[in-house]
C-alpha cells in the first residue's frame with residue numbers, strides 16, 4: 451500500500467503537498483476543496499506589518515512609509531488596506547474550523563513587537579504552525595549582512611519563546627551563504643525552513659516612464675534554485691526542509707523529494723490548473739512510487755541530494771564550469787549565428 455504521509459516540522463502530513471500562502475487559502479470553501487483534493491496542509495495568506503500599522507493608526511502616511519521597503523507587497527495585496535489584523539484573525543479561525551488538515555499562519559512583520567504580538571494571536575486562533583517571512587530589501591548601504599541576519603535570528607528566538615506551535619521560516623535566496631543561514635536558523639530553534647519565497651520585483655514601463663508591478667505566476671523553470679539548495683541542505687540540518695517556487699506537477703514534486711525535501715509548497719500551479727492539480731500531483735507521485743517499488747516517501751527522499759551523490763560535484767560550481775566548457779555545441783545548434 452503506497453503511503454504518501456510525511457513527517458514535517460513536528461507534524462504528520464497525509465501528503466507532502468502544501469498549498470502555500472496565497473489569496474485562495476483565505477476562503478473556507480476553497481480550503482475544504484484543497485483538503486478533499488488531498489493537500490497535506492495549507493498556509494493562510496500572510497498577515498503583514500502594514501495591516502497591523504494601518505489598524506493602529508488608520509493613516510495613509512504609514513502606507514507610503516513602507517512603499518520603499520516592499521513595493522511588491524503593495525501590488526501583491528492591493529486590497530489589504532481594507533483588511534486589518536482583527537479581520538485577518540477572524541478569517542483565519544473560519545478557515546481553521548472548515549478543515550481537519552493543519553492550517554499554517556503566515557506572518558510578515560517589521561518591528562519586533564509586532565512579530566511577538568501577532569505570533570501569539572495567530573497561535574490563539576488555532577494556527578497549527580507559524581510561518582515567518584524573513585525578507586529584507588536593503589536600501590541603507592551601511593547595514594551589513596551579518597547585522598540583518600542577526601536581527602532575523604533574534605526575532606526567531608523571541609517568537610520561539612512566545613509560542614508552542616512549530617515555527618517555520620520562509621526565506622529568500624538572497625543570503626551570501628544560504629546554508630550558513632539555515633544552520634543559524636536551525637540552532638535558533640526553527641522547526642522548518644522554506645526554500646524559497648518568490649519575490650515580486652518591480653519593472654519599468656518605458657512608454658509611460660513609470661514603475662509597474664507586474665503580477666507573474668511562476669513556471670517550472672523557476673524551481674532550480676530551490677532544487678539545488680534542497681539537495682545541498684538534505685542531511686545537514688535537523689530542521690525540516692520545504693521546497694517552494696516553480697513546483698507545478700508530479701514530476702517537479704518527485705524531483706524535490708529526491709533532492710531531500712520533507713514537503714513542498716505549490717501556489718502558481720493551483721492558480722493555473724485549479725485545485726484538482728493537488729489530486730493529480732498525489733496520484734502522479736503514487737504511480738511513480740508503484741513503478742519504482744517504493745511504499746513510503748522516506749524510502750527515496752534525498753536519494754539525489756548532494757551528500758548521496760556519486761558525483762561529488764553535483765550541485766556545485768564545478769558542474770557549472772563543466773556545462774559551459776563542454777556543452778557549447780548544444781547551444782550553438784539552437785542559435786541563429
Ligand SMILES: Cc1cc2nc3c(=O)[nH]c(=O)nc-3n(C[C@H](O)[C@H](O)[C@H](O)COP(=O)(O)O)c2cc1C
Nearest residue numbers: 470471472473495496647648668695696716717718
Ligand atoms: C496571488 C498570490 C498571493 C500570495 N500571497 C503570499 C502571502 O501572503 N505570503 C507569502 O509569503 N507568499 C505569498 N505568495 C507567494 C507564494 O506563497 C509562493 O511563495 C510563490 O508564489 C512561489 O510559489 P509558486 O511558484 O508555487 O507560485 C503569494 C503568491 C501569489 C501568486
